[in-house]
Amino acid sequence: MTTVQEQPVSTGGTPSVVLHAAEGxxxxxxxxxxxxxxxxxxxxxxxxxxxxxGAIGVFTPRELGGAEMTPRQAMDLFRTLSYADPSTGWVxxxxxxxxxxxxxxxxxxxxxxxxxxxRLGIAGQGTRPGRAVPVPGxxxxxxxxxxxxxxKHCTHLHTAALDAETGQTRFFIVPVEQxxxxxxxxxxxxxxxGSIDYTLEDCFVPIEYSYPSLSTExxxxxxxxxxxxxNFASINHGGWVLGVGRRVLDELAAVVRAKAGRPGAQTDTVxxxxxxxxAEVRLRAAKALLYEVWEEIEATxxxxxxxxxxxxxxxxxxxxxxxxxxxxxxxxxxTSAGTxxxxxxxxxxxxxxxxxxxxxxxxxxxxxxxxxRELAGLEEGKRWxxxxxx
Numbered sequence: 001m002t003t004v005q006e007q008p009v010s011t012g013g014t015p016s017v018v019l020h021a022a023e024g025x026x027x028x029x030x031x032x033x034x035x036x037x038x039x040x041x042x043x044x045x046x047x048x049x050x051x052x053x054g055a056i057g058v059f060t061p062r063e064l065g066g067a068e069m070t071p072r073q074a075m076d077l078f079r080t081l082s083y084a085d086p087s088t089g090w091v092x093x094x095x096x097x098x099x100x101x102x103x104x105x106x107x108x109x110x111x112x113x114x115x116x117x118x119r120l121g122i123a124g125q126g127t128r129p130g131r132a133v134p135v136p137g138x139x140x141x142x143x144x145x146x147x148x149x150x151x152k153h154c155t156h157l158h159t160a161a162l163d164a165e166t167g168q169t170r171f172f173i174v175p176v177e178q179x180x181x182x183x184x185x186x187x188x189x190x191x192x193x194g195s196i197d198y199t200l201e202d203c204f205v206p207i208e209y210s211y212p213s214l215s216t217e218x219x220x221x222x223x224x225x226x227x228x229x230x231n232f233a234s235i236n237h238g239g240w241v242l243g244v245g246r247r248v249l250d251e252l253a254a255v256v257r258a259k260a261g262r263p264g265a266q267t268d269t270v271x272x273x274x275x276x277x278x279a280e281v282r283l284r285a286a287k288a289l290l291y292e293v294w295e296e297i298e299a300t301x302x303x304x305x306x307x308x309x310x311x312x313x314x315x316x317x318x319x320x321x322x323x324x325x326x327x328x329x330x331x332x333x334x335t336s337a338g339t340x341x342x343x344x345x346x347x348x349x350x351x352x353x354x355x356x357x358x359x360x361x362x363x364x365x366x367x368x369x370x371x372x373r374e375l376a377g378l379e380e381g382k383r384w385x386x387x388x389x390x
Contacts, residue, residue, distance in 0.1 A: 013054045015073045021053035022080045029084035036087045036192030037349055040185050041152045046088055055081065055092050056121050059100025059232075061221030064115045066100060068221055071235045071294045078239030083247045086240070086353035087192025091123075093236035094149035094193075097229075098122040098158035102173050102211075104218040104225040110208040111220055114156075114173065122173060123150035124158035126213065126229070127361055127386070129169050130200065132161035138206040139163065141172055144182075149195040151176070159200065160213060169213040172205045189349075189356025214385070223301035230386040231297070231312065233362035234319035238290045241357055245283045245326035248350050252276070252333040255340050255347070267336055275336075279329045286322040293318045312384045313374045316367050323363040330354040361387055 013021070025046075032043035050056055058074050060066020069077065074096075082089025099122040103111055114120065130143020141161040151157065157174050182197040218225035256267040256276075266272060293314050300307055334341045334351045341347040357363075370389045373379045382389040 013067060015067050015069045018054045018058070018067045018069075019073065019077055019080065022055055022077055025049050025053070025081075026084045029081065029088050033085035033087070033192070033346065033349065034344075036085060038191075040191055041194040042088055042091055042192060046085075047153045050081075050088070050092055051119050051121070056095050056099055058092070058096035059224070060096075060103045060115075061100070061218070061225075063220050064103045064111060066103065068100075068224060070224065070298060071227075072291055072298070074235050075239030075242070075291070075294070078236060079243035079246070082240045082243030085192065086244045086247075086350065086357070087190055089240050089243055090190055090193050090357075091150040091153065093240055095121050095123050095154060097232055097236060098124055098126075098150075101171070101215075101225070101229065102156075102158065104221040105211040105215045106173075107208055107219060110206075114209075117155050119155065121150065121154040122156045122158045123154040123176075124148050125198075126158060126160040126171060129160040129162040131164060132170060132172065132205075132210075133164045134166075135204070138204060138208075139170075139172065139210065140202050140204050141174075142201050142203070144197060144199045146197045147195045148198050149193045151179075151181070151196060151198060152194045157198070170210045171213050172210040174200065174203055174205055174209070178203050187356060189352035189354065191352075223298075226301060227297065227307065228384075230384055231307075231315055233360075233387070234290065234315050235294070237357065237360060237362050238319045238322050241322050241326045241354070242283070242287050242290070244350060244354055244357070245286070245322075245329055248326070248330050248333045248347075248354065249276075249279060249283060251347050251350065252337055255337045266338070272336060275332055279332055282325045283329060286318075286325040290318040290322050309374065309379075309383065313371045316362070316384070316387070317371045317375075320363050320368050320371075323358055323360075327354055327358050 029046055032046050036042050054067055057066035058069050058077055062068045078089050078093045081092050102122055125145040125148050130141055132139040132141045145159055154176055157176055157179050159172050160169055161172055162169050180199045185194055185196045216226050216228050259265045259267055297307055297311055330351050337347050367387050379389050
């Protein structure tokens with residue numbers, strides 16, 4: 001691997017510095033949560049703060065001024081931000097990933113040029129590819145993409161397209177000004193992410209501004225980038241859902257304390273207490289499994305070894321478990337909180353956001369179906385390609 005010698009413009013810090021700064025943003029982020037939900041975007045003071053503390057650089061290589069956090073450090077960051085506001089945590093992890101991967105897999109000169117962009121942030125979509133026609137010097141890409149979380153706060157788009165000649169899927173980085181927005185984010189939860197659709201039509205992208213979607217050998221940066229983009233899902237969405245799950249239980253506890261002693265309060269029953277304890281255990285168990293799997297993956301990478309198929313599988317299983325454990329906890333909290341959850345407010349928004357998160361492809365039933373076959377020893381010789389075994 002080579003590294004970029006010239007430090008570009010950046011406000012990145014060490015992982016511990018970024019994490020500490022993120023903890024200090026709780027009141028700011030929490031205070032804009034309802035506004036984000038109503039307006040369909042993250043409030044600008046929050047966006048500025050995320051850039052200022054280096055949160056968008058969570059996965060950006062150190063040589064390019066980023067934090068290049070380990071998987072568990074990144075999950076700590078996403079838990080912290082998502083606890084304050086799920087939409088803010090979601091946008092941060094989506095932009096952090098797209099920005100960081102470009103830094104890792106771009107060539108040295110292109111990376112230096114891209115990361116000299118003031119307040120660089122990359123958003124976009126990578127699961128449904130468009131069309132890329134090879135031309136001298138690069139590709140012309142066209143298509144329509146969905147779920148561009150962070151698109152309203154970025155400088156560039158990360159977008160997948162299929163090379164019309166080779167059949168290879170590549171990620172292309174284009175300036176956001178070249179994109180046509182489709183304002184169609186009318187959804188149940190995660191409204192504040194503003195994850196609208198977008199289109200590109202015959203847009204030229206230099207070959208230096210794209211890289212293969214299955215890249216695992218970074219040009220810049222360390223072992224983190226060897227995990228493959230599919231494994232980043234459990235870092236991002238796992239950290240996100242654990243943070244939201246903790247906030248759900250804390251909000252429910254506050255409701256319970258406020259109602260304690262009222263005549264007929266359902267939450268004064270022994271049945272409620274039992275279910276609350278069960279919810280706490282399920283949340284902690286989901287976190288323990290996810291962090292245990294990532295501890296093992298990090299140790300494997302540190303030895304210079306390849307991640308075995310079983311760990312790839314357990315990683316996806318751990319994310320699915322966390323996602324639907326928290327979905328069950330949110331249902332319990334919604335039911336127990338009564339009309340406090342029915343009316344507009346934090347509990348209602350958390351409930352909606354949790355169920356928005358369950359719809360992500362990384363936690364689909366197909367993932368568990370493939371995982372079950374692998375765990376049973378029925379998929380020898382196959383490998384995970386994003387969220388399916390092939």
